[in-house]
Amino acid sequence: MAARRQIWRPEVSTRLAGNVLVVSLSGRLGEAGARSEPLLAALAGAEPHQAVVVDLSRLDYVSSPGVAHLAAFARTQAERGIPCVWCDLTEAVRISLDLAGTLPEFTLAMSREAAIEAASRSASGSPPSVQ
Numbered sequence: 001m002a003a004r005r006q007i008w009r010p011e012v013s014t015r016l017a018g019n020v021l022v023v024s025l026s027g028r029l030g031e032a033g034a035r036s037e038p039l040l041a042a043l044a045g046a047e048p049h050q051a052v053v054v055d056l057s058r059l060d061y062v063s064s065p066g067v068a069h070l071a072a073f074a075r076t077q078a079e080r081g082i083p084c085v086w087c088d089l090t091e092a093v094r095i096s097l098d099l100a101g102t103l104p105e106f107t108l109a110m111s112r113e114a115a116i117e118a119a120s121r122s123a124s125g126s127p128p129s130v131q
Contacts, residue, residue, distance in 0.1 A: 010059060020051045020119045022112070026058030029066035051119035052077060055112050057088030062096045071102040083107075083122035087115035 010027040054070075062070065077084035087109040089097070097103040109115035 017053075017116045018120055019123055020053055020116050022053045022055060022116065024055040024058065028061040028063075029059060029070075030061075030063045031065040051083035051085070051123035053109075053112065053115040053119050054084065054086045055088055055115070056086060056090065056093050057112070059093055060090055062093050064096075064100065067096050067100045067102055070097070071100070071105050074102075074105045078105075083119045085109050085115040085119045085122075087112050 010025040010029045013024045013026075015022050054073075074084060074086070084107065086106045088111060089108065094103070097106065107118070109118055
């Protein structure tokens, strides 16, 4: 009997913090999870006047397809002129992004609060000051 393939889909939650859409991912982001409807809907939820913070503090694993999906989202937001700040990367996720060569595509902040502040400043036309 063939072993069942594990399907990893992250838990996704969203909330608004002023003009910033905060998307939080937790669990594991595998190939199927990168294409999951809740994740796509959450990441597509940013209106042109908003900024986005993606909180990865509870994401403990990301596969190569997951990395590609996150990097594509970061590029799309940049092309649309929507500020996007990523925060609280776990060491495993940071290493995955770094090894894939995509880490420079992300604006990073050390905490959710710093990310919200930087994204909000950027959305209002001020240069982001990420810490």
